[in-house]
Amino acid sequence: MKLTKIDSRKTRLPYSTAVLVLGISSIALCCCYGVPGIATGIISLILYKKDYATYSKNKEKYDNFDSLKTGRMLSIIGIVMSSTYIIYLVVVLNIYGMEAVSNPKLLFEKMR
Structure with a gap:
């Protein structure tokens, strides 16, 4: 029985690092x-x-799908946190006005 050598070198998905970095930055920039x-x-x-479409065509060729999934989850969390912060700002603007947003002491005084 003759064993054949299989090419086991896998390549990386082209945008997986960018997705991970942008996912982290979306959380950091929500403030x-x-x-x-x-x-x-x-x-x-x-x-x-784009990367998922590339990965789904040939799953055995790529080895860093886990970092792609992690970047996706981080970007979803960042979008939710950013949206929540925007909603908070709109509510504070409507209730307390622009002065309270720019001056935290005034905001706390109006809240009392």
């Missing part, structure tokens, strides 16, 4: 009024979709 966090999260999800 910057929410907009950068949503933008980086959406870009991350678009890149995920």
Whole structure:
């Protein structure tokens, strides 16, 4: 019985690192009024979709699908956190006004 050598070298998905970095940055940027966090999260999800299509064509060829999935989850979390922060800002603006958003002491005084 003759054993044949199988090419076991796997390649990396082209955007997996970018998806992971953008997912992390979407969480980090959620505190910057929410907009950068949503933008980086959406870009991350678009890149995920491209890489997932590439991965689903030939699953045995790629080895870093786990980091792609992690980046997707982080970008979803970042989008949710950014959206929540934007909703919070809109509510505070409607209830307390622009002065309270820019001055935390005034916000706490109006809340009492």
